[in-house]
Amino acid sequence: MILVDSQDASPIYEQVYRRIRTLIMTEALKEGEQLPSVRSLAMELSINPNTIQRAYSLLEQEKLVYVVKGRGNFVAHNEEIPTMKRKQFTERCQKIIREAKQMGLTSEEIKELLRQCVEEENDRD
Amino acid sequence: MILVDSQDASPIYEQVYRRIRTLIMTEALKEGEQLPSVRSLAMELSINPNTIQRAYSLLEQEKLVYVVKGRGNFVAHNEEIPTMKRKQFTERCQKIIREAKQMGLTSEEIKELLRQCVEEENDRD
Amino acid sequence: MILVDSQDASPIYEQVYRRIRTLIMTEALKEGEQLPSVRSLAMELSINPNTIQRAYSLLEQEKLVYVVKGRGNFVAHNEEIPTMKRKQFTERCQKIIREAKQMGLTSEEIKELLRQCVEEENDRD
Amino acid sequence: MILVDSQDASPIYEQVYRRIRTLIMTEALKEGEQLPSVRSLAMELSINPNTIQRAYSLLEQEKLVYVVKGRGNFVAHNEEIPTMKRKQFTERCQKIIREAKQMGLTSEEIKELLRQCVEEENDRD
DNA sequence: GTGGTCTAGACCACT
DNA sequence: GTGGTCTAGACCACC
Numbered sequence: 001m002i003l004v005d006s007q008d009a010s011p012i013y014e015q016v017y018r019r020i021r022t023l024i025m026t027e028a029l030k031e032g033e034q035l036p037s038v039r040s041l042a043m044e045l046s047i048n049p050n051t052i053q054r055a056y057s058l059l060e061q062e063k064l065v066y067v068v069k070g071r072g073n074f075v076a077h078n079e080e081i082p083t084m085k086r087k088q089f090t091e092r093c094q095k096i097i098r099e100a101k102q103m104g105l106t107s108e109e110i111k112e113l114l115r116q117c118v119e120e121e122n123d124r125d
Numbered sequence: 126m127i128l129v130d131s132q133d134a135s136p137i138y139e140q141v142y143r144r145i146r147t148l149i150m151t152e153a154l155k156e157g158e159q160l161p162s163v164r165s166l167a168m169e170l171s172i173n174p175n176t177i178q179r180a181y182s183l184l185e186q187e188k189l190v191y192v193v194k195g196r197g198n199f200v201a202h203n204e205e206i207p208t209m210k211r212k213q214f215t216e217r218c219q220k221i222i223r224e225a226k227q228m229g230l231t232s233e234e235i236k237e238l239l240r241q242c243v244e245e246e247n248d249r250d
Numbered sequence: 251m252i253l254v255d256s257q258d259a260s261p262i263y264e265q266v267y268r269r270i271r272t273l274i275m276t277e278a279l280k281e282g283e284q285l286p287s288v289r290s291l292a293m294e295l296s297i298n299p300n301t302i303q304r305a306y307s308l309l310e311q312e313k314l315v316y317v318v319k320g321r322g323n324f325v326a327h328n329e330e331i332p333t334m335k336r337k338q339f340t341e342r343c344q345k346i347i348r349e350a351k352q353m354g355l356t357s358e359e360i361k362e363l364l365r366q367c368v369e370e371e372n373d374r375d
Numbered sequence: 376m377i378l379v380d381s382q383d384a385s386p387i388y389e390q391v392y393r394r395i396r397t398l399i400m401t402e403a404l405k406e407g408e409q410l411p412s413v414r415s416l417a418m419e420l421s422i423n424p425n426t427i428q429r430a431y432s433l434l435e436q437e438k439l440v441y442v443v444k445g446r447g448n449f450v451a452h453n454e455e456i457p458t459m460k461r462k463q464f465t466e467r468c469q470k471i472i473r474e475a476k477q478m479g480l481t482s483e484e485i486k487e488l489l490r491q492c493v494e495e496e497n498d499r500d
Numbered sequence: 501g502t503g504g505t506c507t508a509g510a511c512c513a514c515t
Numbered sequence: 516g517t518g519g520t521c522t523a524g525a526c527c528a529c530c
Contacts, residue, residue: 445514
C-alpha cells in the first residue's frame with residue numbers, strides 16, 4: 001500500500017507522508033482506522049522508525065491523524081477533506097497558469113489548451 | 126533583469142537558471158545574444174561565481190545556450206521553443222487533472238474549478 | 251460521571267485524576283463518600299485497572315482521598331478546599347500576567363483583554 | 376541567552392523553541408538577525424544538533440524564522456506578532472477562567488480575583 | 501506492545 | 516562553513 005521510491009529526490013518521510021495523505025483523502029483509509037505502527041511500517045519498508053515517526057507527525061499536525069499514546073495512530077474525523085481537495089487542485093492550477101503566462105503564453109492559448117486537456121481526459125473515461 | 130530571493134527555498138543556482146530560461150523562452154534574450162559573463166553576473170548579484178557557472182551549465186545541457194571558449198555564453202538557436210512551451214504546459218495540466226480524479230473529484234467539478242482559475246487570473250491582468 | 255477522551259493528548263490516568271479532583275473540589279463527591287472500586291471503574295471505562303490505580307494514588311498523595319485497606323477509597327476531610335481553589339487561580343493569573351508584561355503588553359492592554367475574556371465567558375453561560 | 380532546564384518535563388526541543396520564540400516576540404532578536412547555527416548552539420548547550428534542528432524547524436513552520444540553505448537561520452519579518460501576543464494571552468486567560476468555573480468558582484469571585492491580580496501587578500511597577 | 505524523545509555519527513546539497 | 520536528511524540504537528511513559 002505504501003512504497004518508497006529511492007529515485008525520487010524528495011525525502012523519504014515526505015513520500016510516506018504524501019502517500020498516506022492521499023490514502024486518507026481518497027478514503028482508502030477510513031475514519032477511525034488504525035495506521036500501521038511506526039515500527040512495523042519501518043520494518044516493512046526497511047527504513048528507520050524515526051523516518052516514519054516524522055511522516056506521522058506531519059499527518060498529526062494537519063489533523064488528518066490523531067495519536068493515542070501507547071495504542072497507535074488513527075485516521076481522524078475531518079469533514080474539511082472535500083474542501084481541502086478542491087483547494088489543493090485550485091492552487092496547483094493557478095501555479096501552472098501563472099508560470100505559463102510568465103513563459104509568454106497568452107490567456108487565449110492557455111484557455112484553449114486547458115479545454116483540450118479536459119476533453120482528452122473525458123474521452124479516456 | 127535577474128533577481129535572487131534569499132527567502133526562496135530553492136537553491137540559488139536554480140533560481141538563476143529558471144530566470145534565464147524564462148528570459149530566453151519569452152525572447153527577452155534573443156538568439157545569438159550574449160549572456161553576462163559568469164564573473165560580472167556574480168558580482169552584480171553578490172553571489173559566488175560557482176553558483177552562476179552551475180546555472181549556465183544547466184542551460185547548456187538543455188541546448189538553450191552555447192559556449193564559445195574564451196568569448197562567453199550565447200543564446201542558442203532553437204526553433205522548437207513555442208512547441209516546447211505548449212507541450213510542457215499540457216503535460217502539467219494532464220498530470221494535475223489525473224491526480225484530481227484519483228482524489229475523487231468528478232469531471233464536472235474539475236471543469237468548473239479550471240474555469241474559475243482562468244477567470245481569476247484574467248482579472249489580475 | 252467520569253469520561254475518557256481518547257483524542258486528548260494527556261495520559262488517561264491523569265484525565266481520571268483531574269476529573270475526580272474536580273468532583274471533590276466542587277463537592278459533587280462529599281467528605282467520607284466512597285469512590286468506585288478500582289476494578290469496577292476500570293470495567294466501566296474499559297481501561298486497565300492499573301491506570302485507575304495510578305489516578306487514585308495521585309489523589310491519595312494530595313490527601314484528597316484516603317484508603318482503608320480491604321474496604322476502598324474515600325473522600326478525605328479537607329476544609330482548605332475553598333482556599334486552595336482561590337489560591338490556585340490567583341497564582342495562575344499572576345503567572346500569565348507577568349509573562350504578558352515580559353512580552354511587552356502594557357498594563358492597559360492586559361486589563362482590557364482580561365475584561366473581554368470575562369465578558370465572553372459570562373455570555374456563554 | 377538560551378537555557379535548558381533538565382528539571383523541566385517538557386522536551387528540550389520545545390524549551391529551545393519557546394525560548395527563541397519569546398526572544399523574537401520581545402524583539403530581543405530583531406528582524407533579519409541571524410540565529411546561532413544549529414551546530415554551534417548544540418555545542419554551547421551540550422545537546423545534540425538534531426534537537427536544535429527540530430526547534431528551528433518549528434520556528435520556520437510558524438514563519439518566525441526563514442532558512443537560507445548553506446547560510447543559516449534568520450528572524451523573519453512578521454507584522455502579525457502584536458496580534459499573536461494578544462491572541463496567546465487571551466487563550467490562556469480563557470483556559471484558566473474556564474477551569475476555575477469548573478472548580479465551582481462563581482463569575483463574581485473570578486472577576487474579583489482578577490481585579491486583585493491586576494492591581495497587585497500594577498503596584499509592583 | 502505502542503508512540504515520543506534524544507544521542508551519536510554519517511552523508512548530502514548549497515555557499 | 517551552513518542546514519537537511521537518514522540510520523542505529525537507546526530510554527522513557529503509557530497501556
